[in-house]
Structure formats: structure tokens, C-alpha cells
Amino acid sequence: MSLLSIEQLTKEYDGIRALDRVSLKVEGGSIKGLIGPNGAGKSTLFHLISGVEKPDSGKILFKKRDITNMESHERSALGIGRTFQTVQVWGNMTVVENVMAGMHRRLKGSLFSYGLWLPWIRTSEKEALKEAKEILNSLGLLGKWESTASQLPYGKQKLLELGRALAMKPQLLLLDEPASGLTLSEIEQLSERISEMRQKGVTVFIVEHHMGMVMEVADEIAVLHNGELIAEGKPENVRRNSVVMEAYLTRGSAGK
Amino acid sequence: MSSQPAKGAQKEFRKRDLFYLVPLWVLSLIAPDPYLYHKKEFKRKDLYYLGAIGLAPLTWSDPHFHHVMVLAGIYAILALGLSLFMGYAGQISLGHAAFFGIGAYTTAILTTRHGFSPFVALWASVLSASAVAYLIGRPILKLKGYFLALATLGFGEIFLVMVRESTDLTGGVIGIFGIPWFSVAGFSFDTYLKQYYLIWGVVAGLFIFSKNLVRSKLGRALLAVAASEDAASSVGINVPRIKLEIFVLGAAFAGLAGSLFACIMSTANPETFGLGVTVPIVMMVILGGMGTIYGPVAGAILLTWLMDILSRYQEYSLPIYSIILILLLIFFPDGIGTRLNVRILYLIGYWAKKRKRDEGKL
Numbered sequence: 001m002s003l004l005s006i007e008q009l010t011k012e013y014d015g016i017r018a019l020d021r022v023s024l025k026v027e028g029g030s031i032k033g034l035i036g037p038n039g040a041g042k043s044t045l046f047h048l049i050s051g052v053e054k055p056d057s058g059k060i061l062f063k064k065r066d067i068t069n070m071e072s073h074e075r076s077a078l079g080i081g082r083t084f085q086t087v088q089v090w091g092n093m094t095v096v097e098n099v100m101a102g103m104h105r106r107l108k109g110s111l112f113s114y115g116l117w118l119p120w121i122r123t124s125e126k127e128a129l130k131e132a133k134e135i136l137n138s139l140g141l142l143g144k145w146e147s148t149a150s151q152l153p154y155g156k157q158k159l160l161e162l163g164r165a166l167a168m169k170p171q172l173l174l175l176d177e178p179a180s181g182l183t184l185s186e187i188e189q190l191s192e193r194i195s196e197m198r199q200k201g202v203t204v205f206i207v208e209h210h211m212g213m214v215m216e217v218a219d220e221i222a223v224l225h226n227g228e229l230i231a232e233g234k235p236e237n238v239r240r241n242s243v244v245m246e247a248y249l250t251r252g253s254a255g256k
Numbered sequence: 257m258s259s260q261p262a263k264g265a266q267k268e269f270r271k272r273d274l275f276y277l278v279p280l281w282v283l284s285l286i287a288p289d290p291y292l293y294h295k296k297e298f299k300r301k302d303l304y305y306l307g308a309i310g311l312a313p314l315t316w317s318d319p320h321f322h323h324v325m326v327l328a329g330i331y332a333i334l335a336l337g338l339s340l341f342m343g344y345a346g347q348i349s350l351g352h353a354a355f356f357g358i359g360a361y362t363t364a365i366l367t368t369r370h371g372f373s374p375f376v377a378l379w380a381s382v383l384s385a386s387a388v389a390y391l392i393g394r395p396i397l398k399l400k401g402y403f404l405a406l407a408t409l410g411f412g413e414i415f416l417v418m419v420r421e422s423t424d425l426t427g428g429v430i431g432i433f434g435i436p437w438f439s440v441a442g443f444s445f446d447t448y449l450k451q452y453y454l455i456w457g458v459v460a461g462l463f464i465f466s467k468n469l470v471r472s473k474l475g476r477a478l479l480a481v482a483a484s485e486d487a488a489s490s491v492g493i494n495v496p497r498i499k500l501e502i503f504v505l506g507a508a509f510a511g512l513a514g515s516l517f518a519c520i521m522s523t524a525n526p527e528t529f530g531l532g533v534t535v536p537i538v539m540m541v542i543l544g545g546m547g548t549i550y551g552p553v554a555g556a557i558l559l560t561w562l563m564d565i566l567s568r569y570q571e572y573s574l575p576i577y578s579i580i581l582i583l584l585l586i587f588f589p590d591g592i593g594t595r596l597n598v599r600i601l602y603l604i605g606y607w608a609k610k611r612k613r614d615e616g617k618l
């Protein structure tokens with residue numbers, strides 16, 4: 001049984017079919033890529049999986065549970081983490097606080113135990129800080145841990161957003177164009193982190209225009225075009241698929 | 257927050273609302289991005305402030321000073337609760353005074369009619385204000401921005417109308433008189449000085465509580481909700497629930513303040529729980545600096561003194577008050593606390609460096 005399975009998912013925005021009966025599966029422990037021209041419906045699919053939007057019809061199963069109508073925060077509690085195409089770091093917090101806020105679900109305690117700063121809160125906050133710094137270190141952001149997140153350059157904010165998602169310890173990680181806006185060395189760092197996730201057993205579902213990168217990291221690739229799934233398979237097969245070539249050519253926006 | 261006889265004041269009250277609305281409107285135009293970087297640990301500085309608050313009434317033994325500071329403390333409790341909701345969670349409430357009123361009336365009714373001690377009534381007030389906040393908050397907090405502002409404003413006004421109309425329960429526009437002094441275990445807070453220590457003790461406690469909240473997981477979640485709700489729920493923060501929690505907490509603070517206020521003024525009447533309170537506390541939060549915990553307390557002290565000093569000029573007091581507020585907002589758009597701090601730190605730094613340079617030369 002796959003970790004995530006999507007069945008006949010359809011979503012319309014004011015008459016535009018952003019997704020048209022899309023079905024696909026993501027196997028546990030694998031890295032799956034999702035590509036397609038601009039406006040193909042990739043981000044929409046991620047919004048539906050993470051619960052930012054609800055589908056018009058169809059079903060989403062995660063760990064064999066029907067999560068189609070679950071609230072977004074409940075899905076993250078089940079283990080779905082994500083990043084956004086346009087960065088959504090919290091600019092009103094410091095870098096390290098952004099990552100610590102990603103641990104929200106894992107830190108326990110009621111409002112009163114926090115207000116009274118009970119002994120176990122003190123230790124759990126300290127540990128959270130330590131762990132957050134480790135995550136920042138692995139992303140090369142430790143030098144900036146105390147600055148406000150909004151002061152980071154765009155690429156660093158994207159990495160920070162990844163760090164925040166990692167801090168959740170998710171089972172399934174949805175990455176929406178993580179490499180856009182990153183410098184070459186940052187992309188390298190990103191690929192490294194993603195390959196690492198495979199070893200840790202985190203399943204990654206990644207939307208990316210940077211072809212070199214998806215082809216390299218992904219085990220399998222799905223292709224969306226005008227809301228429809230037009231191809232799915234191993235990277236080398238997809239690359240040679242004539243339907244895919246055509247879709248990219250007619251839209252004139254091959255992301256490479 | 258003066259308790260004049262209510263009848264003649266009715267018409268004046270409306271006019272006054274308009275004067276308060278002007279700065280509020282200007283503020284909506286120039287209010288900056290409120291989220292500021294702040295250090296969140298307790299520092300030695302906190303102890304100095306605590307010492308200053310503790311010693312001030314002993315060196316300055318004027319009862320009028322004590323009384324104004326008591327009012328400032330009550331405002332500070334209100335503003336603290338509101339600042340968690342506004343300055344941290346980024347929501348708006350213009351009905352906060354209603355919870356203040358609920359606290360005051362609960363205490364007034366329980367002590368004068370049912371013979372409860374003020375101490376018991378205090379807890380009942382906190383509970384009733386929180387309970388109402390819970391019931392109101394569940395539907396209302398789904399709204400955002402202006403709609404939330406309007407809904408909370410409406411709630412506040414409805415509360416006032418209900419208080420004025422249900423004469424049997426609340427005494428209508430005249431209100432309830434003869435509320436006993438606050439007392440704990442036979443110790444009665446019957447002088448301004450004792451009340452000063454009572455109120456500022458409570459402020460200190462709530463201050464520490466709030467500061468602990470904002471430096472923990474909860475504070476981060478609040479700031480996250482303020483900045484991006486989608487991102488907040490993507491890491492598992494239950495956005496509606498955390499908004500509700502903090503709204504109820506703010507209401508609990510307000511209920512507590514209302515109960516203490518009723519005991520200190522010994523009356524509760526509708527005039528004191530309308531926009532005339534809401535607008536000042538919103539101003540205190542904004543002027544003090546959003547997203548800080550010192551801000552609301554500093555704002556409360558400043559504005560209470562300003563109102564007290566200006567009350568000498570009678571009919572000119574409100575226009576002058578508005579102008580001063582507007583000027584403050586123009587020159588200290590991020591709140592008085594932050595900007596002054598930065599300036600002073602800069603000056604100290606400059607002075608220290610200059611001295612070092614001079615010494616080097618010598």
C-alpha cells in the first residue's frame with residue numbers, strides 16, 4: 001500500500017479546471033517528482049493534499065486513512081509537511097524561532113504550563129532551541145539564527161522554510177519549487193538535504209522546474225498538463241515521452 | 257474612567273466617542289508593520305523596573321499619584337490581555353471593554369446582592385468574562401480584519417445596551433453602588449496605597465505570565481498566525497483554537513481588571529465600559545508598541561497620566577489629547593518604548609565610544 005494515494009481528484013476555480021480527475025500514488029520512502037508547464041495544476045494538487053484547499057470531488061488517502069475533508073493542521077499532525085511556492089516564512093520572527101515553531105506539534109504543554117514556565121517547559125524549550133540550531137546548521141543558516149526572517153535574502157528564506165518543514169519530522173514532505181530563486185551552491189545544499197531524506201525514510205513529493213535537479217533526485221516522475229496527468233514513470237522514460245515533449249513545446253515554457 | 261453621575265453624561269459621552277475615533281482613524285492610516293524584533297528572556301532590567309514600581313509610592317506619597325497609578329495599573333492589565341490578541345496574534349478587538357464590564361458587574365452583583373466576598377467574586381468575574389468570550393469568540397473569530405473589528409465593536413455596543421436596559425439586574429444607567437473594598441483573608445485594601453500595591457502586584461504577576469507565554473511555543477504560534485495562517489496550519493498549529501484561547505485569556509485579564517476596578521471605585525455603571533475604555537486600551541497597545549510585553553504597560557502609564565493632566569483643561573482636554581496622540585503616533589510609529597530604547601541605546605553607545613576615544617588620545 002502506498003503512503004499517499006490520490007483518486008480521481010478534481011478541482012475547479014470559477015470554471016477553470018485546475019485539476020481533472022487526477023489519480024496517482026506516492027510510495028513510502030521514495031522521492032517523487034511532479035512537473036508540468038505553468039498553470040498545469042501542480043500547486044493546486046499540493047494545496048489539496050496539504051488541506052489549504054478542498055477538492056470538488058475525489059479522494060485522498062494517507063496511510064490508508066481518508067483525509068479528504070480533514071483540516072490542514074490535522075493533516076500535518078498525521079505527518080504531512082510542506083513548503084510553499086512563494087515563500088511563507090514568518091517575517092515577524094527570528095530565523096531560529098521559525099524553525100522552533102515548526103516543532104509546534106511535538107512540544108507538549110497547556111497554556112498555563114507555559115505561562116507559569118514549569119520546569120519541564122524550561123527543558124523542552126531548551127532542547128527545541130538546540131535541535132533548531134542543528135537543523136539551521138545543516139542548511140547553512142546557523143550564522144543568521146538570531147536575525148529576523150524577513151531580513152534574509154529570498155533563497156535563504158526558501159531554505160529556512162524547508163528547515164521549518166523538516167522540524168516537524170514529517171513522513172511525507174511536499175516541496176513546491178524549492179529550488180527557484182536559489183543560487184547554484186544553495187541548490188546543491190538542497191539536493192543534498194533531499195537525498196538525505198531518503199535515508200531517513202522521509203517520503204518526498206517535489207514540484208520543480210529545475211529539470212536537472214528533479215531528474216537527478218526523483219525515483220519517479222509524474223507530468224501534469226492542463227490539469228490532467230499525462231505521463232508517469234521513471235525519469236529517463238518520461239524524458240523521452242513524446243506526449244510530454246509536445247506539452248512542453250506547445251506551451252513554449254519548458255522549464256529548462 | 258471617572259465615575260460621574262451617569263445621567264447628564266449621556267450626551268457628552270457620544271461626543272467624546274467621536275473624538276476618540278479621530279486618532280483611531282489616523283492611526284489606521286499610519287500604523288506601521290507592528291512586528292518588531294525583540295529579546296524575550298528576562299533581564300536584570302526587569303528587576304529595576306519592578307523595583308521602581310515598588311518604591312515609587314513610598315518616595316512619592318501623594319494619594320492622587322497613588323490613585324492615578326491604580327487606574328494606570330488597571331488599564332495595564334486590560335492592555336496586556338489585548339496586546340496578546342492584537343500585538344501577537346495580529347487580530348483586532350474593539351469590544352474588549354465589554355469583558356471589563358462583565359467582570360465589574362459580576363463582582364458588583366455578587367458582592368452587593370448575594371453577600372459574596374470580593375475575593376470569591378473576583379474569580380467568578382474571571383470565569384464569567386472568559387465564558388462569554390468563549391461563546392462569542394467561537395463564531396466571531398472566523399472573521400478577519402475589518403469584519404472582526406466591526407463584529408467586536410458591535411458586541412461591545414450590544415453589551416452596553418443590554419446593561420442599560422436590564423434595569424433589574426444591573427441598575428440601568430445609574431448602575432450599582434456600594435461595592436465593598438477588595439479584601440483577602442480579612443485584610444482590606446482600603447487606602448490608595450494598599451490598592452496601589454494590590455494592582456501593581458497583579459500587573460507584575462500577569463506580566464510575567466504573559467512574557468513566559470510569548471517566549472514559548474505559544475508565542476511563536478501566535479506570531480505565526482499573525483504572519484501567515486496557511487503556513488501556521490501547515491506545521492500543525494490549530495489556528496482557530498489558538499485564536500480562541502488567546503481571546504479568552506485576554507477576556508479573563510479584562511474580567512479580573514473589571515472586578516478590581518469595581519471594588520476600587522465601589523460602583524459599576526455602563527458609562528465606564530464603552531468605547532471610552534476600548535479606544536484608550538487599543539491606543540495603549542499600539543502606542544506602547546505591538547508585539548512587545550512592556551509596550552502595553554508603558555502605554556497604559558503614559559496615557560493614563562496624559563488623561564489625568566489634561567482633565568484640568570476641561571472642554572479643551574479631548575482635542576489636546578487627540579492632537580498629542582496623533583503627534584506621538586507620527587513621531588513614534590512603532591510605539592514609544594521601542595523607538596526611545598533605540599535612541600537611548602544609541603546615545604549611550606555613542607557616549608561610551610567617545611569616552612574611549614578621548615581616553616585613547618590622552
Ligand SMILES: Nc1ncnc2c1ncn2[C@@H]1O[C@H](COP(=O)(O)OP(=O)(O)OP(=O)(O)O)[C@@H](O)[C@H]1O
Binds near residue numbers: 013014039040043044
Ligand atoms: N486561487 C485561485 N483562484 C482562481 N484560479 C486559480 C487559483 N489557483 C490556481 N488557479 C488556476 O488554476 C490553474 C492551475 O494553477 P496552479 O497554481 O496549480 O499551477 P502550477 O502548475 O502550480 O503553475 P506554476 O508552475 O506557474 O506554479 C491555473 O490556471 C491558475 O490560474
Ligand SMILES: [Mg+2]
Binds near residue numbers: 042043044085
Ligand atoms: Mg505552482
